[in-house]
Amino acid sequence: MQGEHAIAYASRSLTETEKRYAQIEKEMLSIVFSATKFHRYIYGKEVKVYNDHKPLEQLFKKSLLSAPMRIRKMMIRLQWYDITVIYRKGKEMQVSDTLSRAFLQTENQHSEFDRQEDMINMLSVSIDKYAEIKSPTQTELSALHKVIIDGWPDTRSETPVEVRPYWDSRDQLSVLDGIIYKGLRLVIPPSLRGNMLELIHKSHLGMSKCKQRAREVMYWPCMNSDIDSMVINCTQCNEYQKQQPAEPLKPTPTPDLPYSFVGCDLFDFESKKYLLVVDYYSKYIDVAPLQFENAKAIIEALKPIFACHGIPVKLRSDNGPQFSSNEFKKFCASIGIESETASSKNSRKEPLGLS
Ligand SMILES: [Zn+2]
Numbered sequence: 001m002q003g004e005h006a007i008a009y010a011s012r013s014l015t016e017t018e019k020r021y022a023q024i025e026k027e028m029l030s031i032v033f034s035a036t037k038f039h040r041y042i043y044g045k046e047v048k049v050y051n052d053h054k055p056l057e058q059l060f061k062k063s064l065l066s067a068p069m070r071i072r073k074m075m076i077r078l079q080w081y082d083i084t085v086i087y088r089k090g091k092e093m094q095v096s097d098t099l100s101r102a103f104l105q106t107e108n109q110h111s112e113f114d115r116q117e118d119m120i121n122m123l124s125v126s127i128d129k130y131a132e133i134k135s136p137t138q139t140e141l142s143a144l145h146k147v148i149i150d151g152w153p154d155t156r157s158e159t160p161v162e163v164r165p166y167w168d169s170r171d172q173l174s175v176l177d178g179i180i181y182k183g184l185r186l187v188i189p190p191s192l193r194g195n196m197l198e199l200i201h202k203s204h205l206g207m208s209k210c211k212q213r214a215r216e217v218m219y220w221p222c223m224n225s226d227i228d229s230m231v232i233n234c235t236q237c238n239e240y241q242k243q244q245p246a247e248p249l250k251p252t253p254t255p256d257l258p259y260s261f262v263g264c265d266l267f268d269f270e271s272k273k274y275l276l277v278v279d280y281y282s283k284y285i286d287v288a289p290l291q292f293e294n295a296k297a298i299i300e301a302l303k304p305i306f307a308c309h310g311i312p313v314k315l316r317s318d319n320g321p322q323f324s325s326n327e328f329k330k331f332c333a334s335i336g337i338e339s340e341t342a343s344s345k346n347s348r349k350e351p352l353g354l355s
Pocket of ligand 1: 237
């Protein structure tokens, strides 16, 4: 369309597999299809896409990472284009609405978004567990399954009651191989939730670790509060929590000038040693290979870096023997650098330069 005038039309029918896609996936597929088809017209231009499926508009505003796997693949495909998706009611789009009922019979090709083995490989769930979730999903989450496939109503109140708790996640839900996903996480049917809670809690890692573990692979509404009520009464978890006080990170205030305050540390990469220097102002990083891991080698590696950027006022390092050695301290003092070693048992050290 240019303004309100149609320039070209395109349509195709869905493959057998695509017919089983969730509504939101079909809608997304239509955008991928038209973008690919009209590539010559739209590439490098700002393009508005009108679509009558409301959750799609929301999906484009969120991070790619929250999208279900198949949708994510389609969105990656659309990264080429400068697309804004705008919701418009079906009845306000007569042309596409009419034509969608009179599509061309095309040959069914294999769709590139059908590979489900990719999905299973990305999950840290065993094949057995996967099969175990499948059958209760069909019996207990059938209403949700239906809504995802048929498309969500426009309002929460039009949604079946048992599906309402999933309303806020509607743009992230998809169905693949009989299992419901929220993004990359499995939606656990009610009868298995107790069992899953036990699994999460098996190692008694305390509240936040339990939640973190669960959030990586599974989802159900109120999962966090279920974990809360399970862990809160557990003596073992509480013990662990006490041993591991959650110390807040202490961010380093950004200095006023570049290269006035730098941090340095050593690291190994492919069995070679390196010195890393970072400027706390610009976050600029220098890396120098080290022949030896002693103070002398570090000093020699620092000299050309300081020759390039200037001598910092302050240098922070860990309490490693090289940095706390007399030789290193003497070197710093000789060129007027105030050296500071930051290390203590109980404080979590801030990663260099990432404050
Ligand atoms: Zn516990």
